[in-house]
Amino acid sequence: MNNLTGSLVTLLTTAVIPTEDYGSGSGTEDYDFITDTPCDKSSVRTFRKYYEPPLYWLIVILGSVGNLLVIWIYTNFKNRLRTMTDVYLLNLALADLLFLCTLPFWAADAMKGWTFGTAMCKGMSALYKINFFSSMFLLTCISVDRYVVIVQTTKAQNSKDLRLAWSKVICGFVWLLAIVLSIPEFLFSRDKKDFQGNHFCTMVYWNNEHNRTKILVLALQICMGFCIPLLVMIYCYSIIIRTLMKARNFEKHKALRVILVVVAVFILSQLPYNSMLVVEATQAANTTITDCDQAQDYDIVTQIMKSIAYMHSCLNPFLYAFIGVRFRKDLIKLFYKFGCMSRSKSSKTYGHSRSSVMSDADSTMALSL
Numbered sequence: 001m002n003n004l005t006g007s008l009v010t011l012l013t014t015a016v017i018p019t020e021d022y023g024s025g026s027g028t029e030d031y032d033f034i035t036d037t038p039c040d041k042s043s044v045r046t047f048r049k050y051y052e053p054p055l056y057w058l059i060v061i062l063g064s065v066g067n068l069l070v071i072w073i074y075t076n077f078k079n080r081l082r083t084m085t086d087v088y089l090l091n092l093a094l095a096d097l098l099f100l101c102t103l104p105f106w107a108a109d110a111m112k113g114w115t116f117g118t119a120m121c122k123g124m125s126a127l128y129k130i131n132f133f134s135s136m137f138l139l140t141c142i143s144v145d146r147y148v149v150i151v152q153t154t155k156a157q158n159s160k161d162l163r164l165a166w167s168k169v170i171c172g173f174v175w176l177l178a179i180v181l182s183i184p185e186f187l188f189s190r191d192k193k194d195f196q197g198n199h200f201c202t203m204v205y206w207n208n209e210h211n212r213t214k215i216l217v218l219a220l221q222i223c224m225g226f227c228i229p230l231l232v233m234i235y236c237y238s239i240i241i242r243t244l245m246k247a248r249n250f251e252k253h254k255a256l257r258v259i260l261v262v263v264a265v266f267i268l269s270q271l272p273y274n275s276m277l278v279v280e281a282t283q284a285a286n287t288t289i290t291d292c293d294q295a296q297d298y299d300i301v302t303q304i305m306k307s308i309a310y311m312h313s314c315l316n317p318f319l320y321a322f323i324g325v326r327f328r329k330d331l332i333k334l335f336y337k338f339g340c341m342s343r344s345k346s347s348k349t350y351g352h353s354r355s356s357v358m359s360d361a362d363s364t365m366a367l368s369l
Contacts, residue, residue: 063314
């Protein structure tokens with residue numbers, strides 16, 4: 001964190017001339033990548049107008065329902081927060097909900113441009129990035145906790161109370177680190193107007209040699225928001241898979257499928273957009289896209305990849321919570337309590353619930369089925 005703070009301070013003292021990031025942001029800027037030559041991007045704005053709002057609202061609705069159900073369960077069952085994974089899941093649901101709160105603003109931006117001013121631009125951009133980073137870090141913490149519980153079972157059982165206490169400290173550190181990593185959004189986001197009078201919320205970087213500011217910001221997002229979480233998840237889940245393969249339990253195959261789905265969804269949703277960020281960082285270092293048509297295609301593809309990445313926030317409750325036996329049982333209890341399900345249906349559902357090799361009385365591991 002000290003190195004990151006030092007880098008940001010260095011950026012503050014080495015450049016003072018702003019330069020618009022016309023290769024990112026809303027994707028509606030009427031300039032190409034290297035010059036101030038006008039480039040008509042009305043086709044990009046038209047695409048965003050009809051593509052993003054309905055998709056973003058669908059993500060908001062589905063994600064809100066799933067994450068609110070997770071929070072509903074935790075608030076109604078006071079003894080629910082008994083493991084590290086419980087604490088991480090609750091914080092993950094909160095992070096995803098706050099992230100979803102920003103999508104209506106980007107949907108409005110796609111329809112009629114940014115009409116909320118620079119202060120809201122900074123606020124929404126920072127809120128988006130805080131919860132993006134916190135979600136990625138919490139998913140990483142969940143994979144590490146699964147590794148400890150499954151691979152180091154004895155150690156995990158002997159240190160349950162200590163690990164539960166540390167989970168709260170870790171969550172506090174995760175949120176603090178996410179806030180630090182969102183500092184560029186506070187510094188560089190602003191409401192800009194193009195030569196046609198269209199407003200957009202975008203990053204406006206300082207003009208220093210070789211666009212070092214922009215490259216650093218993109219590198220932070222790619223490394224901290226994708227590469228490191230992915231590497232940790234692959235390592236932890238590969239060891240878990242090896243452990244499960246040695247287990248003599250017929251339901252271990254279900255647990256293996258859950259792991260594969262979790263990793264596959266993470267890669268398929270995050271890799272395409274982060275690949276586009278790598279292209280953008282490459283552009284900042286050594287511009288290769290100079291044609292207006294290519295710039296338009298890049299903007300459209302980036303918007304598609306970004307929307308795919310956003311879908312992960314509405315999938316998290318189902319990937320990490322509701323596939324667990326205890327979560328499903330608690331949800332059924334709440335439905336019955338509030339009259340949403342009959343007693344006969346509740347009993348029938350309970351009768352068909354089975355625990356797998358991963359479920360136990362003290363864990364809400366999402367590997368349980």
